[in-house]
Amino acid sequence: MLTVVIWWVGVFFEALILIRGLRGRTLAKYPFFYLYIASLFVSDGALYVLYLVSPTSYPRWNWNAGLLNILLGCGILLETFRHVLLPYPGAEKFARRAGLVVFALIFSFLTIALLVAPDMFHSRLMNTHLERNLLAVQAIFLLCVVAVIRYYGIALGKNLRGMILGYGLCIGVTLMAFSVRFYAGPSFNRIWIYLQPLSYLFSLWIWTGAMWRFYPSPLSDPAVPLESSYESFVLGTKGMMGAMRSRLTRGVARGARP
Amino acid sequence: MIQLIFFLAIGLGLFVALYFLMRPAASAQGSADELRNARLALNALQTGLLSGEVVHRIFAKEDLEYISEGPVEIRDMFLAERRRLALFWVAQMRLQILNLRKFHLGSARFHAGLKMRTEVRLAAEFLFLLFTCRLLWLALYLRGVYAAPAMVERATATAERVCAISETSLGFLNRSMDSLRNESVRNPTLS
Numbered sequence: 001m002l003t004v005v006i007w008w009v010g011v012f013f014e015a016l017i018l019i020r021g022l023r024g025r026t027l028a029k030y031p032f033f034y035l036y037i038a039s040l041f042v043s044d045g046a047l048y049v050l051y052l053v054s055p056t057s058y059p060r061w062n063w064n065a066g067l068l069n070i071l072l073g074c075g076i077l078l079e080t081f082r083h084v085l086l087p088y089p090g091a092e093k094f095a096r097r098a099g100l101v102v103f104a105l106i107f108s109f110l111t112i113a114l115l116v117a118p119d120m121f122h123s124r125l126m127n128t129h130l131e132r133n134l135l136a137v138q139a140i141f142l143l144c145v146v147a148v149i150r151y152y153g154i155a156l157g158k159n160l161r162g163m164i165l166g167y168g169l170c171i172g173v174t175l176m177a178f179s180v181r182f183y184a185g186p187s188f189n190r191i192w193i194y195l196q197p198l199s200y201l202f203s204l205w206i207w208t209g210a211m212w213r214f215y216p217s218p219l220s221d222p223a224v225p226l227e228s229s230y231e232s233f234v235l236g237t238k239g240m241m242g243a244m245r246s247r248l249t250r251g252v253a254r255g256a257r258p
Numbered sequence: 259m260i261q262l263i264f265f266l267a268i269g270l271g272l273f274v275a276l277y278f279l280m281r282p283a284a285s286a287q288g289s290a291d292e293l294r295n296a297r298l299a300l301n302a303l304q305t306g307l308l309s310g311e312v313v314h315r316i317f318a319k320e321d322l323e324y325i326s327e328g329p330v331e332i333r334d335m336f337l338a339e340r341r342r343l344a345l346f347w348v349a350q351m352r353l354q355i356l357n358l359r360k361f362h363l364g365s366a367r368f369h370a371g372l373k374m375r376t377e378v379r380l381a382a383e384f385l386f387l388l389f390t391c392r393l394l395w396l397a398l399y400l401r402g403v404y405a406a407p408a409m410v411e412r413a414t415a416t417a418e419r420v421c422a423i424s425e426t427s428l429g430f431l432n433r434s435m436d437s438l439r440n441e442s443v444r445n446p447t448l449s
Contacts, residue, residue: 090372097374136265139272146275151381152367153360156279165276172272179265234376237362241355241383 006197007048013204014041017211024213026159030083032075033163037207039072063131070134076167077138080145083217084160091152098144105137132178135171142168157217162210166203173199316344322404340403345395352391359384 017037021027027034043065051058077099085092146164149156156164177195181188325336362380366372 088367089370091367093370093372094374094377132265136268139268143268143272143275146272146279150275150278152363154367161280165280168272168276172269172276175272176266176269179262179269183259183262234366234373234380237358237380238383241358241380241387 003193003197006194006201007044010197010201010204011041011044011048013201013208014044017204017208020208020212024211026211026214029214030079030159030163030211032078033211036069036072036075039069043069066131067134070131070138073138073167073171076163077141077145080149080160080164084149084154084156085145088152088154091148091154094152095145095148098148099141109133109137132175132182135175135178139168139171139175142171155218158210158215160217162206166206166210169206170200170203312347316340316347317403319404337402337404341398344398344403348391348395348398352388352395355384355387355391 014037018027018034018041021030021034021037047058047062047065050061081092081095081099085095142164146168148154174196177188177192177199181192321340322333322336325333366377
């Protein structure tokens with residue numbers, strides 16, 4: 001009973017986010033994020049009907065919808081690139097390179113899995129494996145993006161901050177719960193059936209608050225006139241670092257002697 | 259079990275990253291003011307903290323010899339003061355390294371020609387430098403300023419050479435400041 005209540009509360013939040021997106025005009029600003037939410041809304045509603053009408057076919061469709069939503073979840077990462085990293089070509093390049101590697105991993109993994117064992121895609125064990133691995137790849141990618149944002153001191157607006165936090169918490173909790181469930185077996189199911197939906201509800205709650213209206217990402221001043229070449233700029237930094245290092249390391253080496 | 263640890267580690271790593279993302283951070287602005295501050299900080303490093311005279315005075319053994327002729331209490335007080343001074347000097351060095359890193363990141367993120375490998379290497383070097391600072395701080399804290407006389411000799415001997423290298427390496431900042439000055443003349447709101 002409680003799981004059904006959680007289910008409907010989730011659908012309510014999804015609808016609320018979509019309505020606020022339309023009214024607050026954030027939908028046009030973050031189309032990929034709203035596409036993800038719309039997909040969750042449609043799949044949750046349709047799956048509930050399917051659960052009542054044809055319970056036997058529910059697990060298969062549930063898994064298909066889950067896979068689609070995991071892939072559409074990449075939209076949040078796309079929004080991060082578009083709104084946060086694009087004004088900073090250097091940081092964007094760094095995150096893009098890291099992202100490309102991870103995307104290549106995702107699709108290679110899917111392609112190989114489809115080619116090698118197409119039937120296994122419908123086995124329960126394989127489904128769990130695949131879902132968990134896809135979540136892990138997304139988590140690693142999100143971790144890279146967050147690290148780049150933090151390392152380069154890029155400021156985030158409330159919309160993007162909420163988007164990343166909600167998605168990060170959702171995939172983090174699901175990934176960890178998946179892994180523990182896989183290891184602990186059916187005994188973990190009692191916790192699993194509440195933990196995963198509740199963490200998802202928490203993410204929806206974060207998104208509702210963060211996406212209530214449009215908050216643009218704060219932009220830094222454009223770069224002051226610096227050296228046109230990145231190489232000479234790096235050389236400058238390296239030169240200064242080298243000077244400090246030689247000073248300090250020799251000091252430590254000598255200081256450590258009795 | 260290994261798989262479980264691996265996936266749990268990814269999840270935990272993500273939570274840690276999100277925690278740091280939510281914490282308010284001093285963003286590397288890369289603005290005109292930041293550039294000016296970075297320049298001032300590096301000037302302080304070049305003319306003050308790294309100058310041979312300052313280093314020599316902090317670690318001067320003659321001072322200890324002179325003080326040692328007097329009562330032991332005064333000698334102990336002197337040693338404590340000198341250690342505090344040396345520790346402050348290392349802390350300032352560390353602060354200036356952090357300033358340099360802030361300046362570098364604030365500017366590098368705008369460079370379309372940024373190289374991932376170079377940035378990763380620089381990040382590692384900055385970490386190493388900051389670690390060295392901590393190590394030096396620890397050595398001074400545990401052993402005191404005069405526990406390692408060779409360190410003092412080396413410090414004073416290399417100080418001038420270090421300043422010369424710094425002068426060359428700071429050329430890129432000087433040019434930036436010149437451009438900034440010209441920009442301020444054209445647009446007074448910058449200053």
